[in-house]
Amino acid sequence: MARTFNKVILIGNLGRDPETRTLPSGAKVTEFSVATTESYTTRTGEKVEQTTWFRAEAWERLSDIASQYLKKGDQVYLEGRLRMEEFTDKEGNTRSALRLRVMELNLMGSGGRNEEGGFTPTTASTSSTPAPTAAATPAAPRPTTPVTPAFNSGSDEDDLPF
Template structure:
């Protein structure tokens, strides 16, 4: 039997505030939409921006973290399994959507107006669980990596 693998990594922005609910079984799930964008120039020189929307669902502990810390517009790093989902819209048309079942999540930026962490800070708010914290980054590059615009010294 051949092995298969389904792992997706997304860095995108939330399109709406997360919505949480508890199922009759007692399981907690939080759903939110995430947009990724790419831009390119056509042969005619016209700049085109293309946005792809994903529906994300976080379960149990990640559901708690998502509902507590994520807000519309936040940038987030997500890992999970992707699947195509079909549904019928309000007008009766069959639509498809990409749904991501989140297995790992990291907050990428903060809301400065709330005094929170920002793109350049090293950690999430003190109350954030370990799963929601961003990995820390060095404050500045070591002196051996200082940029002096001399590409001749590169080892590769």
């Protein structure tokens, strides 16, 4: 059997506030909708914007983070697995939607503002190792001249230190 892979990365905006529920098993799931927008110009010069909506679900630890920090309009970076879901709407029509099972969540934009108005990135993942976070302070400037290591073997030969 051939190996398959399903990983999706989305950067989009929340279309509604997250809704959290607890299943009879005790598992927590938070659901929210995310919109991505693509713009392009047609051959006739008309500018077109196309929005795609995704239903996202975050489980357990990510559910807690999503319900606590996300709100309608926030921009988020999401990684996860995508699947097509079919359902029946209130009028009885069969509809379909793309559902994303969130495996990594990164709050972007104003969602990560701290009390002083500075940006504090928040990253969460379902993996057991902590996700990397960006520093809130700017990085030190890089030197403009190349730096050579201060290694001297004590002889004029090209000796390697290993």
